[in-house]
Amino acid sequence: MVSQRGWGTELYPWFSFKFWPDHMEWIIAALFVLLVQAVAIAVLMLNRHRRLIKDYRAIKEDSDLQKRVTDATLQSKILIQKVIDASPDWIFVKDAENRFMLVNETFAKALDLHPEDLIGHRDTEFMPPELYEGDPRTGSLGLHDYDKAVFRGETVHLEREKIFLTGDKPRVFDTYKTPLRDAEQRIYGNLCYRRDITDRFNKEEQQQLLERQLQQAQKMELIGHLTGGIAHDFNNILASILGHTELIQMTSEATLSPQTNKYLREVLQAGIRGKELVQQLLTFSQKREAAATTIFAQPIVKEVVKLLQSTLPASIAIKIKLGKSLPQVLMSSVQLHQILMNLGINARDAISGTGTIDVFVDAARVQAPRHCESCHQSFEGNYLMISVRDTGVGIAPENRSRIFDPFFSTKPVGSGSGLGLSVLHGIVHSAEGHIELVTEPGSGADFRIYLPAHEPKADAHAPYPMPDSQGMHLSSRVMVVDDEAGIVGVLTALLEGSGCTVMGFTDASAALRAFHDASDDVDLVITDLSMPELSGVDLAQAMLEIRPDLPIIMCTGYSAVMDESMALKIGICRFLIKPVPATVILSAVAHCLGVKGCGNSGGTVDGGADGMQCETP
Numbered sequence: 001m002v003s004q005r006g007w008g009t010e011l012y013p014w015f016s017f018k019f020w021p022d023h024m025e026w027i028i029a030a031l032f033v034l035l036v037q038a039v040a041i042a043v044l045m046l047n048r049h050r051r052l053i054k055d056y057r058a059i060k061e062d063s064d065l066q067k068r069v070t071d072a073t074l075q076s077k078i079l080i081q082k083v084i085d086a087s088p089d090w091i092f093v094k095d096a097e098n099r100f101m102l103v104n105e106t107f108a109k110a111l112d113l114h115p116e117d118l119i120g121h122r123d124t125e126f127m128p129p130e131l132y133e134g135d136p137r138t139g140s141l142g143l144h145d146y147d148k149a150v151f152r153g154e155t156v157h158l159e160r161e162k163i164f165l166t167g168d169k170p171r172v173f174d175t176y177k178t179p180l181r182d183a184e185q186r187i188y189g190n191l192c193y194r195r196d197i198t199d200r201f202n203k204e205e206q207q208q209l210l211e212r213q214l215q216q217a218q219k220m221e222l223i224g225h226l227t228g229g230i231a232h233d234f235n236n237i238l239a240s241i242l243g244h245t246e247l248i249q250m251t252s253e254a255t256l257s258p259q260t261n262k263y264l265r266e267v268l269q270a271g272i273r274g275k276e277l278v279q280q281l282l283t284f285s286q287k288r289e290a291a292a293t294t295i296f297a298q299p300i301v302k303e304v305v306k307l308l309q310s311t312l313p314a315s316i317a318i319k320i321k322l323g324k325s326l327p328q329v330l331m332s333s334v335q336l337h338q339i340l341m342n343l344g345i346n347a348r349d350a351i352s353g354t355g356t357i358d359v360f361v362d363a364a365r366v367q368a369p370r371h372c373e374s375c376h377q378s379f380e381g382n383y384l385m386i387s388v389r390d391t392g393v394g395i396a397p398e399n400r401s402r403i404f405d406p407f408f409s410t411k412p413v414g415s416g417s418g419l420g421l422s423v424l425h426g427i428v429h430s431a432e433g434h435i436e437l438v439t440e441p442g443s444g445a446d447f448r449i450y451l452p453a454h455e456p457k458a459d460a461h462a463p464y465p466m467p468d469s470q471g472m473h474l475s476s477r478v479m480v481v482d483d484e485a486g487i488v489g490v491l492t493a494l495l496e497g498s499g500c501t502v503m504g505f506t507d508a509s510a511a512l513r514a515f516h517d518a519s520d521d522v523d524l525v526i527t528d529l530s531m532p533e534l535s536g537v538d539l540a541q542a543m544l545e546i547r548p549d550l551p552i553i554m555c556t557g558y559s560a561v562m563d564e565s566m567a568l569k570i571g572i573c574r575f576l577i578k579p580v581p582a583t584v585i586l587s588a589v590a591h592c593l594g595v596k597g598c599g600n601s602g603g604t605v606d607g608g609a610d611g612m613q614c615e616t617p
Contacts, residue, residue, distance in 0.1 A: 085115075090173070090194035093180065096151055098122050098144060101189055110165060150177045150190045160201060161194070172201040228558050231278045232530055235557030236484050238278075239579035242271040243490030246582040250497060275579055278558075294328040294454045297336060297384060301361055304340040308348070308357075315354045318344075323362030327453035329384050331431040342424050343388035343447050350392025350445060360387040364450065372434040374404045374425040379434045382453040389446035395439045403437075474498045474586070476593050477521055481511040481539065482528040482555075487578075491526060494582055495589070508534035512542055519546050524592055526585075529556035537562060537570065544571045551592035555580060 084091045084104035093102040099122055103115040111118075111126050118126075146156045156177040162170040173194040180189035245267045249256070256264070305320045312318060329336070340359075347357045364385035369378035395403060404425045428435055432452050439445035478500045480491045488504040495502045503522070505511035508531045515522055525543060529536035540552050551573040556562070558577075567575040573592040576584065 081115075089196070090192070092118075092192050094123065094147065094190045094192070095188065096190075098124065098147060107194075146177055147190050150179050151187055153179055153187065155179070160197075171196055172198045231558035233557065234278055235275065235578040236487065238271050238274050239555075239557070240484065240486035240490060242268060242579045243487065243494070243582070245271070247490060247493050247497075250494075250582070271579060293332065294330050295333050295336065296326065296328055297361055297386065298322055298326060300333055300336050301340060301359065301386070304337060304344065305359055307341070308344040311345075312348055312357075316348060316351055316357065317355075318357040318359065320359045321361070323360075325363065326361065327363055327382065327384050328455070329431065329451040330454050331427075331451065335427045335431070339424055339427055339449060340386070340388070342421070343449075346421070346447075347388055347390035347392065347445075350390050350394075352393065355391040355444075357391075358387070358389045360389070361385070363453065366450065370434075370436060370450075373437040374435045375429055377434070379450065383433070383450040384453055386449040386451070387446060388449075389444060391444045394441045394443050395437070395445050396441055400437070400439070474500045474589060474593070476523040476589070477501045478503070478589065479511060479515065479522045479525045480504045480527075481508055481525065481531070481536075482506065483508075483531045484528070487528070491585070494585060498586055498589075500589075508532075508536070508539045512539055515543055516546065519543075519550075522547075522550070524551045524553070524589060526553045526555065526589075529554055529559050529562055540572060541570060553585075553588055553592060 081102075081104075084102070085106070087104060088106060090107040090110065091102075091104040092100055092107050095101055099120055100118040103118045105115055108115045108118055113126070146158070149156055156175070158173070158175040158177075161173045161175045163173060164170045174197045175195075176193045178191050179187040180191050182188050245264055249261070249264055301320065301322065305318060309318055344357065344359075351357070362385055364383045366380045366383060369380050371377075372379055404421050425435070428449055428451070434450045436448040436450065437445065438448070474495070478495050480488050480495070480502055481504075482488050482491070483506055485506050488506055492502045492504045503511075503514065505514070508527070511527075512534065515525075525540070527536045527539055531539075536554050536556070540554065543550055543552065548571070552571070553574045553576065554562075554567055554572045555576045555578050562575075564575045574588045576588065
């Protein structure tokens, strides 16, 4: 066994005792411990380094992920913005304080802004208060009333929301407003989607207007058919009333008191007014053109004012003032009636609450040129001026140039057709007249109609023509055919009183058989047009085949298939509209008997109020 000392010197003789101490094992142990510690520290440092590298990599991966997420979010926002910007509709999102969170370019352009100009701002910053503040007195809703409903969880759909942008006309939108919710179902935003449907809305309104016009036209057509039937029957009734009244005057004029004669004249005048009323009904239902003639305006003005009074509420008064020595005008009484009614109804509708309508009629001499409101031409001369003035709201300046346009109306939908003033324009200018307008917003409107003056005729106020039984003597054989026994009786008595021999028939077929058996015994035929089984036209044609030179007078209460020119073509001598005054009947008989075959001789027709005149060429 080698000793401690020998071991060292034998193996390493150059080591001395001084260099290798006696407690070497302790030194080696310490060194070993230090080595182990160094290795441990190195391992720990290596592990820490590895953890740092791992953490770094993890952080880097998180950073990359976050960057990718951020980029993806940004790309998503850009995509969403591009998508909503590409939409032609308004799209935006507002928070609970009505600040814009998202806005598309279409909506921003409507406000002449960019989307970034709106983000973070309240909507009220871009519009006047009157457009978003409600009025509790009228019950109108404010801009944010629907937004509040959305934040209560409601979805709002406004099918026809009107929004004023620029100009005086609003745009119409189909609007949806719906709440936006987060993961916890809390409402954090108000998504609004608006589609401009103004063009579609206008087309629908135009379509509805056309439909209403079609319905009105159909109603007028139906009224026309009804009016035609009423006119025929009513005129037959009037013919019987007036005929018997005239017979009383003719047979008892010498023995009747002046007061009784006055009463009979009143009956005759009332009958004529009834006839004129039927003519007005036919004209309004487009069954007959209104014939222009020189007329006095006073009685028509009084009649219309009386009619308007019955339609006005108690809060609106109507006053009338007529000047002296008024001129006549050349137009139909129906047209003048329509002018006054249209102006009166417009004046009534312009007054809300209490007000007054003043109707003033007078002669006017326009020396300095004046401006026509509807045709925009200057005019001067002598006129009959009709003024209808109201104390209503007046006409706004922006509407003044359009009031005569067809279908233009400031009244609510369904309250007016927009045709009243355009029809007025047509009637006035067809009579070569003009229109003047004086109006201020809030101060009412004064429509002044200027119609050219005509010299009054001496017989303008002549009463109903009185029959003269002593001044006309006829000795002819006349056949009277009418399905109304009363009219046959009147004509028979009238003609026999003038010296004629009369054969009366209420059956057209029986009359034709009698004429066929003794055609040479008849000098003239008076027949009704509308009769059962055999019409007056068929009867006349059949008789003219037998006697081409036979003078025929045809009478009718109303006909939609026969007029004066058609009657002339088939050989009728005179065509008269019932009720026919006795003097007209007698003069027509005398005329046709004096000019036999005038219907076949190429004579001309002059359609007047009492019928057509037959003249030799």
